[in-house]
Amino acid sequence: MEANEVAHWMLAQIDKDGCIYQDDVVDHLVKARREDLLRENADGNQVVGKEVLAAFRKLTESTVVWVKPDRYWRWRVKEDEPGRDARG
Numbered sequence: 001m002e003a004n005e006v007a008h009w010m011l012a013q014i015d016k017d018g019c020i021y022q023d024d025v026v027d028h029l030v031k032a033r034r035e036d037l038l039r040e041n042a043d044g045n046q047v048v049g050k051e052v053l054a055a056f057r058k059l060t061e062s063t064v065v066w067v068k069p070d071r072y073w074r075w076r077v078k079e080d081e082p083g084r085d086a087r088g
Helices: 003-017 021-032 049-058
Strands: 019-021 039-040 047-048 063-065 074-075
Touching: 003 019, 003 021, 003 049, 003 074, 019 021, 021 039, 021 047, 047 049
Parallel strands: none
Antiparallel strands: 019 074, 039 047, 063 074
């Protein structure tokens, strides 16, 4: 499983469920034994690595937003402000 495959899997999950939580992506990568696609954040937690994020952004630049407080991605709606980040 490569970064691009993970990005497509993430998109499929959003298509199925409407959103995907970062923790679910981390769990998926741990179970697939691809911890090399993760990184450690400043708090010492595992998060999605930059290679996966870049591949995912390429696929979803204008269609998906990141909800930072709850750490998940979801479909963009017309009420969202420009940019990748959303309020909820």
